[in-house]
Amino acid sequence: ETLTYKKIQIAVHADIEDKDQTVYIPTIHTSAKDNVTGINHTEADKEVTITDTVTYKGLEVGREYTVSGTLMNQRTGAKILVNGKPVTASTTFTAEEKEGSVEVVFTFDATALEGTTTVVFETLYTENKEVAAHTDINDKGQTIYIPKIRTTAISDDTNDHVTKADEKITLIDTVAFTSLEVGREYTVTGKLMDRAANKPILVDGKEVTAQTTFVPETTDGTVDVTFTFDGTGLEDTVIVVFETLYTEKKEVAVHADITDEEQSVYVPEIHTKAEDATTEINHTEALPKAKIVDTVSYSSLLPGKEYTMTGTLMNKKTGEPILIDGNPVTSQVAFMAEKPEGSVKIVFLFDASVLAGTTVVAFESLTYKGVEVAVHADIEDKDQTVYIPEIHTTAVGEDTKDHVTEAKKDVTIVDIVSFKSLEVGREYTVKGVLMDKSAEKTLLVNGEEVTAETTFVPETTDGTVDVTFTFDGTGLEDTLLVAFETLYTEEKEVGVHAEIEDDAQTVYLPKIQTEAKDAVTEIDHTEALPKAKIIDTVSYSSLLPGKEYTVTGTLMNKETKEPVLIDGEKVTASTTFTAEKSEGSVEVVFEFDASAIAGTTVVAFESMEYEGVEVAVHADIEDEDQTVYIPDVHTTATAANTTHDHVTGANEDLIITDEVVLTGLKIGNEYTVKGVLMDKSTGEELKVNDESITAEETFTADAADMIITLTYTLDATTLAGTTTVVFETLYTEGKEVGRHHEIDDEGQTVYIPEIHTTAKD
Incomplete structure (x- = not known):
């Protein structure tokens, strides 16, 4: 200081060291850093410590000062x-030098400050008086960044939080950041987590990671982190992307919320259980x-989204889609997934009658926005498999x-049931019933159906099993039996073969009938x-066509019911033929010496064989159609009105009676016996007045066995010395069927002697 009076200096005080003369004008500058990172970035942790190094100038040495700091929000001020x-x-301190520095330490809970940029305002006090301040909201030295990152993970195929477990999956995690320092280099490093396990996802034993390094041009913004990896086997997984933000290799922010939907990508899994709507098991009957x-x-679906499930029926044997009329059998349904887990029904309606014997597998594909996100297409999966059995039978x-x-x-009858498309190891039952083809009704024996069944467990999907019917076939001649078979499993009908016209299912029960006639007389x-x-015309019906048969006949003695024997041998005949049709006839010809069995009634028994096995027989001893009569004729002629013996006189009114003994007649049949007198010496008919002497009787x-008497009346006066023999012939239907024409038979003979006398004395 200088004191002047009228411009004249009268006093001066100019001691540069005089404290009383000295006024201090302090200045302060600050540099704030996080204690953990050592830089101007901190994580939003529960306990954060920021040290603000306050550099000062212009302080009075030895004076006590206090630096007070306050954290400010750069965005709001x-x-x-x-x-x-x-x-x-x-911090309170005593300045030892005019210039120096002091630390102000802030410890606080930063968990709620994520995404905040804070600026440290500092004020210097002495004697409670503010003497300096540093409160520049834009001062980088005073600034601490508390970054915030949030992520949105999506798949590159769906552009949403869902993708398919393919060999190559690409997930894009868009990391939104807040409160970054413009111009600084950062690195975002991410890894994929399994939500259910809350552990890192491992592919080939290694974690799936990705990172992106960037320099932000604005304090808030986004950056993409791309993960590309093999997702095979990750079905039914919810992938959560954990991201960590680094700068200068220091962790400054992390987003690792295992429940965060935005960080999550769903990898769905689907399983299928295919069943027939009627049987409610994995077997469908081959019906139209x-x-x-x-x-x-399904599981691990992104909830609240609409999906489409599309099914295709596949041929298990070929591995190709089932085609009906050239078109695949498909079905689809759109649905909204309210939860990640659930189920949906796919209904296939189709004509299965053309697929008998086929095993189908339902392949399912789940799509989201037209992009496949799950598939179940295992041709060997039993749960996806439906069997459409086919059975054919050979009875x-x-x-x-x-x-x-x-x-x-x-x-x-053994019905060999061949099957296709059965489930190996499953128990089945084949139930059969015999049908009468002509009636198209079930065969009844003693009022009950003829049934049989076999239960079996197939060792192969295709094979055969026998169903055996045993029954009383008496009276079933001329019947075509058709075996109808039905296949069951778990008491559900899953296959049927019931074709009344199927020859393979059919067994023929032949019938034969015979009509025996003499080849000459053409009657019985x-x-x-x-x-x-004798020709026996054997009519047959219900023969299996196209096969060779043999009909063998045997002549039977009706009275004894034993075979006719001639010279100790049976009288038999046979014919082998091929049946062109089921119905027809064949002739069996018996050639034999009937003279040895005169008076015998024979019955032709017939047996039909196929491959040496009898398949039909007609052996009714009382059957008139099978019967042939071989009458026997014997006669005894006598003079009725004279001697009643085989000798008579040459009388004018001679009466000869012939008792004709007939055996082997057909009761109820009309016969005529015709007789004629023969001249034994000439072998010609005996004539009187040029006329033959005859007689006949119809009865x-x-x-x-009967005796018929014929009476011959004649004038024998001219017949002295004649021996006459009566010849008798038996007729029926105008046909000669028996005779007794034995010129030397004494029983047939009548003598008419001639006498000459010479009288002498």
Whole structure:
């Protein structure tokens, strides 16, 4: 200081060291850093410590000062509040030098300050008086960044939080950041987490990571982190992307919320359970209107989104789609997934009658916005598989091993059921019933159906099983039996073969009927000649066509019911033929010496064989159509009005009676016996007045053996010395069926002696 009076200096005080003369004008500058990172970035942790190094100038040495700091929000310019209170700190010190530095330490809970840029305002006090301040809201040295990152992870195919577990998955995690320092280099490093396990996802034993380094041009913005990896086997996984922000290799922000939907990508899994709508098991009957319901269970779907499930029926054997009329069998349904887990039903309606014997597998594809996000297409998966069995049957007689058998007391038919498309290891039952083809109704024996069944467990999907029918076939001649078979499993009908016209299912029970006639007379009477021929016309029906048969006949003695024997041998005949049709006839010709069996009634028994096995028989001893009569004629001629013996006189009114003994007649049949007198010496008919002497009698046989008397009346006066023999012939229907023409038979002979006398004395 200088004191002047009238411009004249009268006093001066100019001591540069005089404290009383000295006034201090302090200045302060600050540099704030996080104690952990050592830089101007801190994480939004529960306990954060920021040290603000306050550099000062112009302080009075030895004086006590206090630096008080307050954290400010750079964005709003207001004080930062934690639990409603500003974040402050202060340090009191005594300046040892005019220039120096002091640290102000802020410790606070920063968890609510994520994404905040804070600026440390500092004020210098002495004696409670503010003497300096540093409160520049834009001063980088005073600034601490508390970054915030949030992520939105999506798949590059769907552009949403859902993708398919493919060999190559690309996830894009868009990291939104707040409160970054413009111009500084940062690195975002991410890794994929399994939400359910809350552990890192491992592919080939390694974590799936990705990172992006960037320099922000603005304090807030976004950056993409791209993950590309093999997602095979990750079905039913919710992937959560954890991201960490680094600068200068220091962790300054992290987003690792395992429940954050925005960080999550769903990798769905679907499983299917295909069943028939009617049987409610994995078997469908081959019907024109089949319905398979595939219940598709899904998991790890992004909720609240609409999906489309599309199913395709595949041929298990070929691995190709099932085609009906050239078109694949598909079905689809759109649905909204309210939860990540659930199920949806896919209904296939199709004509299964053309798919008998096929095993189908339901392949399912789940799409979101037209992009496939899950697939279940395992051709070997039993749960996806539906069997459409096919059965065909080949019914044969157990005796012939072919489609023909005899209608006998104990009939056994074996129906060989060939099957296709059965589930190996499953228990099935084949139930059969025999049908009468002509009636198109079930066969009834003693009022009950003829049924049989076999339960089996197939070792292969295709194979055969036998169903054996055993029943009383008496009276079933001329019947075509058709075996209808139905296949069951779990008591559900899953296959049927019931084709009444199917020859393979059919067994023929032949019937034969015979009509025996003499080859000469063409009626049922044969004359007892050395060379007789009987033709037995055997009519057959219900023969298996196209096969060779043999009909063998045997002549039976009706009275004894035993075979006719001639010279100790049976009288038999046989014919082998091929049946072109089921119905027809064949002739069996018996050639034999009938003279040895005159008076015998024979019955032709016939047996039909196929491959050496009898398949039909007609052996009714009382059957008139099978019967042939071989009458026997014997006569005894006598003079009725004279001697009643075989000798008589040459009388004018001679009466000869001939008792004709007939055996082997057909009762009820009309016969005529015709007789003529023969001249034994000439072998010609005896004539009187140029006329033959005849007699005849027509009668109806009331017994198999009868005696008929014929009476001959003649004038024998000219016949002295004649021996006459009566010849008798038996007729029926105008046909000669028996005779007695034995010129030397004494029983037939009548003598008319001639006498000459010479009288002598």
